[in-house]
Amino acid sequence: MRLAILLAADALLPSRIQMAFTLAYHILLVPFGVALPFYTLLMEGIGIFRGDPIALRIARRWSVVMAVQFAVGAVTGTILSFEFGILWPKMLGRFGAAFGLGFAIEGIAFFLEAIFIGIYLYGWRRLPPRIHFVMGLVLIPAGLLGAFGVVSSNAWMNTPGGVTLDASGQLGSVDALAALFTKALPYEFWHFVIAIYLTAGFFVASIYAVAWLRGRRDQYQRLAFAVPFTIAALLAPVEVVVGDLSARGLVSDQPTKFAAMEINWKTQSHVPEIIGGLLTGSGEVVLGIVIPSLDSILVGYSPDAVAPGLSSFAPDARPTTIEANITHLAFDLMVGLGTAGAALAAWYFFVLIRRRDLPQSRWFYRGAALAGVGAYVAVESGWVTTEVGRQPWIVYNAMRVSDAVTSAPAAYVWTMLALLVMVYAVIGIIFVTVVLKLRARWRRDDLAELTETPEEGVPYGPRPATLRS
């Protein structure tokens, strides 16, 4: 009965679920695609310029993981670009001329990444070390350029600009630069880029934090932990400040999103900050910790500052109560995890400066082991905050999600979603299996103190010669 209703309804619900699912999946690969090259190159640089074979071995191994994830990310990313057409054809039809520009720039980055990741991975043995290093360096700006393009398009959805609409709501003219650099871009870009560098750093370090907890204490473990963790720890407090600027930017740029994040019902001064808690349909807040006037102080540095409330906007132009609650809880989770990351970073630097050595506390390494997953959860919840908080708009104040959706039957989209979930699950299992197999072999190599090439026989590289010689 229920199933029949779902299948008979329009495709809005399954389309939203499918987009959310495939994007959430792809975002897992982004920190590794954009930021892991930086850490790998940093490690290779240490190896080359200090003549350290251990650092070189670490860099080679990271480059293999980078390549495996790039293979998966190239597929999930390609699928996303097609989903814009399959699920949201009317949004692209109406706004593609402005919204699409960022993706055109991302296209350049994708070309460069595809070429140089090939050179980098296949060049380990035969290219002179310094040339190999320089080839790899291209991956860093290419990753940032790609992130810029995608974030620019997303920022355009949040604060559309650079377009004029005619009387019928169709696109009249475009100002390309204004469409690329909309109001939300500066804070969205820095907030995002720092987040993924931080996440990649904490995640890579967390693997070696686990190794430390399991008793591995050699130079390999120290280096592979300290380099990414130090960078991530430097970025953690910066991200708190940038995140605060982002939230502040929303007050004027997207007041409905800001009101949903804070589950604030009335536009007024002396608005309290609510940590946790839920908004009811009648605008009451239940549960949660209430700190008087703090929201107003965060908005305008004064208890008298006026913060926007949901009830000031028409019900069909603001997130529903459920959406507001999802936005709020995701926001709180992100802020909580970000703060915890900054605290862990403070601990790290305190010990590092006082003792001039890495921390030796089991509790520190337990925290570091959790920081990787924590950073990922923060990235996902930040993404939930910005996307759910924009509802019901696909383009803020210009086009509703329900007006952009495909006219394909709901049953079709549900079927496609089910297939995608199954195939993505298989890809996930394969990805994890590959990484675990690599780990097992590297561990054997380390025990046998072998120094043969780790990139042989992995998905990206050719397997050892099976042809006649």
Next chain:
Amino acid sequence: MTAALANLSALVLLITVTAYSVAGGVDFGAGIWDLLAGGGEQAHEARALIDHAMAPVWEANNVWLVFSIVVCWTGFPLLFQSVFASLYPLFSLALLGVILRGAFFAFRHIASGPRMERASSLVFGISSVVTPFFFAATLGAIASGRVGIGEPTVPVWEACFNPMSISFGLVALAATAFSGASFLVGDARRYGIPDMVDYFRRRAVVATFGLIATGALGLVAIGFEAPRLLGSMIGGLGTPFALAAIVMTPLVGFLLWRGRFVWYRVLTVGAVSSLVLAWGLAQAPFMLPGTLTVSKAAAPVATHVALAIVTGVLVLLVAPSLGLLVYFDQRSALEPTKY
């Protein structure tokens, strides 16, 4: 000025689609031969060669695909909306192939044991058939004039599955098998394996006949379904490329049959790209035959200026990068194992 810039973007779109057809075609073709190799010692050897040949250029083909999609929705939003609104089933099926292919890349090297290898080979083969067939079918569906502006004007299933879309799909399968075999001849020569050179030479000749046959079938379908398109392929913008395809395809088959290993790869690229260009230019100035012209589909002029700049930057950055890749590859700086 506006018209010229929109035409430039349309040309970039056509060239990108062509590049995907050529580069992707070589890889998909290898997958088709992998699927058809059967069992036995020789099949094992053929698969090993395919595996080696695929490695250094693997996923790069998706780059063309993504860029063509992006140029389409940015430069010609109305075309993008129309095509997806009518043809989403074809795109979904093609995407399934793209995903399976991605899974295969991760899968094939962890597969151990004959059963797993068989499964991995099957996934690779299926993706290599499904993807080119359905992507090409979208072009056939567009050429048939069944895609409505903005919203579907005929039932979606009819827009997707008709003689034109199916014959375009078949041409694509033959063309990928053709270019795959031709390039595998080159790889076998490079690694110095004479019996594999003969193995793929024979297959290239068979594929040449296949391409000529499906091409003829395609022309008949076009003649019945879209006579105006056929007209401008015979006497219009598409003519030089139609002629080029008609000349170059048998020439490749002839050269490989006689074992004359000169120019055959260049001619293969020429033949396959001519096929795509002949269709695209014969349709000009229409993006949707008879209804939607380039200028009517085009985004505002500033978008095309931006696209022209992006394309210029792309060429300036990517051309030397690709040159570098080829340079290192030719000097065997990118081959971690000796052959």
